[in-house]
Amino acid sequence: MKIEKEKLKSSCYRFSVKKxxxxxxxxxxxxIRNDIHKRPYAFIEDVHIAEGHxxxxxxxELMKLVQEEVKEMNxxxxxxxxxxxxxxxxxxxxxxxxxxMGTKFRVDL
Numbered sequence: 001m002k003i004e005k006e007k008l009k010s011s012c013y014r015f016s017v018k019k020x021x022x023x024x025x026x027x028x029x030x031x032i033r034n035d036i037h038k039r040p041y042a043f044i045e046d047v048h049i050a051e052g053h054x055x056x057x058x059x060x061e062l063m064k065l066v067q068e069e070v071k072e073m074n075x076x077x078x079x080x081x082x083x084x085x086x087x088x089x090x091x092x093x094x095x096x097x098x099x100x101m102g103t104k105f106r107v108d109l
Contacts, residue, residue: 008033011040015069017062024053025062031073042070044080047089063096 010030017025027047031040044066049059070078081104082089094100 013069015062015066017058019053023050025049025058027062027066029066029070031070031075037076039074039076042066042073042075042078044078047080059092060096 010032012031013029015027015029016023025048028045030043030045032043033040047059047063049062067078078098080093080098082093084090090100
């Protein structure tokens with residue numbers, strides 16, 4: 001058996017929200033392409049809203065902007081991970097129409 005590795009072009013975007021000079025929120029968005037689909041999908045990682053700015057709509061506006069942007073980038077879906085134990089974040093994503101798609105697997109290196 002022979003395994004080949006090919007370096008592909010990847011795209012990563014960092015979206016942030018500032019109030020004045022202070023960054024109060026951020027999210028990383030990775031565009032992922034594969035041979036199965038003609039269009040890429042977006043993977044969202046590291047959504048963070050600064051402690052004193054949570055519950056004020058910052059995250060909601062940021063996620064709405066990201067959704068509009070990735071739609072413009074011709075993505076056909078958005079994927080993100082959230083632990084069920086993080087009930088506030090879980091409810092937040094459900095409130096934005098994200099659906100629970102089951103269990104994720106992970107190995108730490």
